[in-house]
Amino acid sequence: MNLTLHIWRQKNAETRGKMVRYKLADVSPDMSFLEMLDVLNEQLIDKGEDPIAFDHDCREGICGMCSLVINGQAHGPRRATTTCQLHMREFKNNAEIYIEPFRAGAFPVIRDLVVDRTAFDRVIQAGGFIAANTGSAPDANSLPIAREKAETAMDAAACIGCGACVAACKNASAMLFVAAKVSHLGNLPQGQPGRNDRVLNMVEAMDAEGFGNCTNYFECEAACPKEISVKFIAQMNRDYVKASLSKPSYV
Amino acid sequence: MTLDSRIPPGPLEDKWTNFRQKMKLVAPNNRRKYRVIVVGSGLAGGAAAATLGQLGYNVDCFCFQDSPRRAHSIAAQGGINAGKNYQGDGDSVYRLFYDTIKGGDFRAREANVHRLAEISLNIIDQCVALGVPFARDYGGLLANRSFGGAQVSRTFYARGQTGQQLLLGCYSALERQIAAGTVEMHTRSEMLDLVIADGRARGIITRDLVTGAIERHAADAVLLATGGYGTVFYLSTNAAGCNVTAAYRAYKRGAYFANPCYTQIHPTCIPVHGEHQSKLTLMSESLRNDGRVWVPKEAGDKRPPNQIPDEDRDYYLERKYPSFGNLAPRDIASRAAKEACDAGRGVGEYGRGVYLDFRDSINRLGRKTIEDRYSNLFEMYERITDENPYETPMRIYPASHYTMGGLWVDYHLMSNIPGLFVLGEANFSDHGANRLGASALMQGLADGFFVISDTLGNFLADHKPDQDPIDTDHAAFAEAEGEVTQKIDRLLKIGGRRSADSFHRELGQIVWEHCGMARTKEGLEAALEKIPALREEFWQNLRVTGFGDEFNIALEKAGRVADYMEFAEILCNDALHRDESCGGHFREEHQDDEGEAQRNDDDFMYVAAWEYQGVGEKPKLHKEELNYEVVKPTKRSYK
Ligand SMILES: Cc1cc2nc3c(=O)[nH]c(=O)nc-3n(C[C@H](O)[C@H](O)[C@H](O)COP(=O)(O)OP(=O)(O)OC[C@H]3O[C@@H](n4cnc5c(N)ncnc54)[C@H](O)[C@@H]3O)c2cc1C
Ligand code: FES
Numbered sequence: 001m002n003l004t005l006h007i008w009r010q011k012n013a014e015t016r017g018k019m020v021r022y023k024l025a026d027v028s029p030d031m032s033f034l035e036m037l038d039v040l041n042e043q044l045i046d047k048g049e050d051p052i053a054f055d056h057d058c059r060e061g062i063c064g065m066c067s068l069v070i071n072g073q074a075h076g077p078r079r080a081t082t083t084c085q086l087h088m089r090e091f092k093n094n095a096e097i098y099i100e101p102f103r104a105g106a107f108p109v110i111r112d113l114v115v116d117r118t119a120f121d122r123v124i125q126a127g128g129f130i131a132a133n134t135g136s137a138p139d140a141n142s143l144p145i146a147r148e149k150a151e152t153a154m155d156a157a158a159c160i161g162c163g164a165c166v167a168a169c170k171n172a173s174a175m176l177f178v179a180a181k182v183s184h185l186g187n188l189p190q191g192q193p194g195r196n197d198r199v200l201n202m203v204e205a206m207d208a209e210g211f212g213n214c215t216n217y218f219e220c221e222a223a224c225p226k227e228i229s230v231k232f233i234a235q236m237n238r239d240y241v242k243a244s245l246s247k248p249s250y251v
Numbered sequence: 252m253t254l255d256s257r258i259p260p261g262p263l264e265d266k267w268t269n270f271r272q273k274m275k276l277v278a279p280n281n282r283r284k285y286r287v288i289v290v291g292s293g294l295a296g297g298a299a300a301a302t303l304g305q306l307g308y309n310v311d312c313f314c315f316q317d318s319p320r321r322a323h324s325i326a327a328q329g330g331i332n333a334g335k336n337y338q339g340d341g342d343s344v345y346r347l348f349y350d351t352i353k354g355g356d357f358r359a360r361e362a363n364v365h366r367l368a369e370i371s372l373n374i375i376d377q378c379v380a381l382g383v384p385f386a387r388d389y390g391g392l393l394a395n396r397s398f399g400g401a402q403v404s405r406t407f408y409a410r411g412q413t414g415q416q417l418l419l420g421c422y423s424a425l426e427r428q429i430a431a432g433t434v435e436m437h438t439r440s441e442m443l444d445l446v447i448a449d450g451r452a453r454g455i456i457t458r459d460l461v462t463g464a465i466e467r468h469a470a471d472a473v474l475l476a477t478g479g480y481g482t483v484f485y486l487s488t489n490a491a492g493c494n495v496t497a498a499y500r501a502y503k504r505g506a507y508f509a510n511p512c513y514t515q516i517h518p519t520c521i522p523v524h525g526e527h528q529s530k531l532t533l534m535s536e537s538l539r540n541d542g543r544v545w546v547p548k549e550a551g552d553k554r555p556p557n558q559i560p561d562e563d564r565d566y567y568l569e570r571k572y573p574s575f576g577n578l579a580p581r582d583i584a585s586r587a588a589k590e591a592c593d594a595g596r597g598v599g600e601y602g603r604g605v606y607l608d609f610r611d612s613i614n615r616l617g618r619k620t621i622e623d624r625y626s627n628l629f630e631m632y633e634r635i636t637d638e639n640p641y642e643t644p645m646r647i648y649p650a651s652h653y654t655m656g657g658l659w660v661d662y663h664l665m666s667n668i669p670g671l672f673v674l675g676e677a678n679f680s681d682h683g684a685n686r687l688g689a690s691a692l693m694q695g696l697a698d699g700f701f702v703i704s705d706t707l708g709n710f711l712a713d714h715k716p717d718q719d720p721i722d723t724d725h726a727a728f729a730e731a732e733g734e735v736t737q738k739i740d741r742l743l744k745i746g747g748r749r750s751a752d753s754f755h756r757e758l759g760q761i762v763w764e765h766c767g768m769a770r771t772k773e774g775l776e777a778a779l780e781k782i783p784a785l786r787e788e789f790w791q792n793l794r795v796t797g798f799g800d801e802f803n804i805a806l807e808k809a810g811r812v813a814d815y816m817e818f819a820e821i822l823c824n825d826a827l828h829r830d831e832s833c834g835g836h837f838r839e840e841h842q843d844d845e846g847e848a849q850r851n852d853d854d855f856m857y858v859a860a861w862e863y864q865g866v867g868e869k870p871k872l873h874k875e876e877l878n879y880e881v882v883k884p885t886k887r888s889y890k
Binding site: 011012028030031032034035038039041042044045046048049050051053055056057058059060061062063064065078080081085087089110111114116117118120121124125126128129130131132133134135136137138139140141143144145146147150151153154157158160161184185188190191 | 298301302305316317318319320321323325326335337373375376377378379380381382384385386387388389390391392393409410412414415416419422423424426427429430436438461490491492524525527528529530532533630631634635637700701704748750752753794796797801802804805
């Protein structure tokens with residue numbers, strides 16, 4: 001296949017970026033999207049130009065490192081698929097493809113298609129954990145967990161922290177990401193002791209990082225490569241209200 | 252220098268307890284006076300950093316990804332072993348120990364492996380406490396599946412994402428310590444050298460991958476948990492960023508590299524399908540619980556798989572290894588696949604593939620059950636190959652997956668350099684010549700959660716910061732930093748024509764061909780001629796665009812490939828020297844009439860630990876003899 005690519009180039013956080021056009025010939029439909037970019041990068045290096053910086057690592061849809069907005073969609077056109085698992089057979093010969101970084105105030109561009117997503121780590125630091133010290137755990141089977149509960153926790157825990165939900169949202173909201181962690185831990189008996197503080201602190205941290213609000217567009221669920229359900233946002237909202245009410249007040 | 256493994260005295264099952272009862276301790280109020288560097292945030296590094304932080308040490312943790320949650324451990328699919336015997340099927344600590352020793356083809360230390368089996372019980376408890384949502388049965392208790400090389404069900408799992416869930420558990424514990432201020436996390440930061448001052452590991456030199464700044468970090472001990480070197484083959488199931496750099500640079504500073512030739516080729520990966528392919532995707536070994544492996548009986552049978560009747564199929568694993576069948580260990584299953592394809596019975600476009608067929612289990616258990624067990628793996632397969640494994644058997648072929656070799660460590664996980672500890676896949680310690688499935692996650696977490704906190708404390712108690720202070724003004728830091736900067740300048744200045752990636756690909760082909768699933772003296776000698784020649788071309792004809800003081804992916808890659816250009820030689824040297832077949836190391840000269848590996852215990856019952864002697868120079872061999880006191884090494888049979 002032959003392709004025309006329009007790719008966001010930006011030297012660093014301080015300089016302005018722009019879209020640059022590249023032609024790429026002889027792309028095999030069996031290549032993954034990132035392999036296609038690898039080929040382009042080889043050609044750029046051949047010409048002595050800087051290769052296009054993009055994040056990637058596992059290349060099998062689990063580490064959450066790859067990003068990219070492809071033709072306006074976070075992780076591209078195929079449902080439930082990360083950029084690294086997208087294959088060129090999803091595109092037509094002679095297609096024009098627009099490739100941009102995940103855009104959000106809380107995800108500043110580092111270079112080209114690479115953005116800084118450390119805001120997510122800081123939200124987890126605010127409470128996305130169970131405070132269980134190493135060495136103090138009881139026997140793993142001492143507390144049975146109903147299978148549905150464990151499965152629901154696992155559905156939420158499947159989040160790979162890629163940030164597509166934020167990139168897809170008009171308001172750059174991180175609600176789906178935060179809700180996934182709150183619901184993962186909130187569905188487990190081990191997660192009950194810290195449940196109230198967790199949701200309050202994580203939501204506060206999310207706001208402080210400059211993520212927007214959720215106004216129920218649900219673009220996040222559509223873009224999520226792991227199909228995390230927006231029902232977890234509802235669950236988090238309930239947790240949040242409950243926790244706010246039970247918060248000790250000074251009056 | 253003789254290698255002292257420092258195995259505690261006493262009967263095997265008491266060694267770890269004895270050690271713990273007598274080890275030296277650092278008092279809680281003194282721990283904050285120590286600084287510890289942990290390089291790596293995977294299961295081993297993440298668990299270590301979180302635990303040491305929780306104990307009160309000051310920890311600096313490093314990873315090259317943008318978040319500790321993205322370490323390569325995240326990609327593990329199938330599961331983690333533990334000798335809990337929750338299924339009541341006859342499992343025990345001893346049996347897990349025995350299976351691991353046997354699986355490793357009697358090339359691991361008994362004491363280490365026994366400790367690993369003991370600790371496996373605590374790992375599951377700890378992970379459940381952290382909120383890892385392991386699979387459960389309808390009664391709400393933990394479920395198990397079987398993995399290769401075992402006749403019991405002892406593998407705990409979280410769908411096909413066990414590594415992800417375990418790493419997220421570790422990561423949450425780590426983030427909690429970061430919030431508490433005990434751990435400082437340095438992301439997008441690559442260790443480029445180890446600093447040794449007055450004979451002790453005292454720090455590292457890193458490059459900030461965003462700004463390019465070269466930085467010095469000093470500490471009372473350095474822990475490397477930087478993963479394996481499976482990408483030496485270029486194509487592998489490992490993440491694109493996996494590399495040998497941290498371990499290799501420590502080796503160049505004097506740490507011994509043990510058993511590099513023990514590499515694991517995993518039998519169930521999606522076959523290669525094009526020259527631009529950048530990685531091979533693993534299809535979890537757990538699939539072999541329900542999938543049957545076969546090839547056509549006749550070479551050249553090109554009928555579509557569903558039109559080949561049973562009598563024309565060769566279920567070769569079931570035929571050759573009736574008691575383990577499709578769950579034969581990885582090295583054995585991989586070689587059997589190669590053998591079938593070498594005989595012209597391979598399937599798929601390039602003839603390098605065998606079928607993994609779910610037809611019978613779908614008929615027996617129903618499609619729904621198979622979906623519950625493996626849907627995410629089936630989807631992954633479909634995305635990559637455009638074929639539906641519910642209808643057409645999967646095609647699989649072996650690929651580089653894991654490396655048993657690594658930096659030499661003693662029972663305390665300390666290398667031969669005092670103060671340098673090595674954890675997880677980066678060390679050589681527990682898997683001998685072949686690792687059983689679901690045992691790497693177990694080892695990473697054992698090292699990180701439970702072993703290092705004790706053995707490091709024991710070391711630090713004798714090395715008080717006020718008696719032996721260090722800071723980054725020490726001459727050793729200036730020297731190491733100077734070498735790092737020089738090397739970067741050298742890479743940037745070559746100004747040749749080829750990218751680092753193209754060199755990596757070529758190197759990988761050499762290593763795969765001559766030092767892959769089957770090795771010969773001639774092949775290894777040929778590789779040892781080709782590698783230095785390629786290295787020479789690398790240093791003349793490499794092109795790295797851009798500058799050192801910016802985000803530069805070409806430079807990052809070049810540095811890693813440069814190390815592989817030297818390391819590959821160490822690997823082939825070790826394979827050439829080990830004139831026997833064992834585990835993942837198969838020398839064609841040493842096989843029996845049925846093609847099974849033939850060990851030579853009289854001459855090779857030792858760990859080969861290599862000492863650096865200069866680029867292109869043959870490294871110096873140090874031997875650690877292995878003494879089997881409890882298990883009697885026998886011919887490994889899975890028939
Ligand atoms: C596809 C796949 C599936 C697997 N499935 C299973 C399974 O089901 N069960 C099982 O037991 N095992 C499995 N394994 C093996 C297992 O996942 C790994 O062996 C294990 O996770 C390694 O953990 P680790 O902590 O040692 O290293 P890693 O998780 O690889 O972490 C390495 C860390 O070191 C950092 N690092 C490396 N170099 C540097 C440097 N120079 N500077 C700074 N930081 C550096 C990285 O950033 C990373 O944080 C699988 C492996 C693969 C590839
Ligand atoms: S590279 Fe890991 S999810 Fe895409």
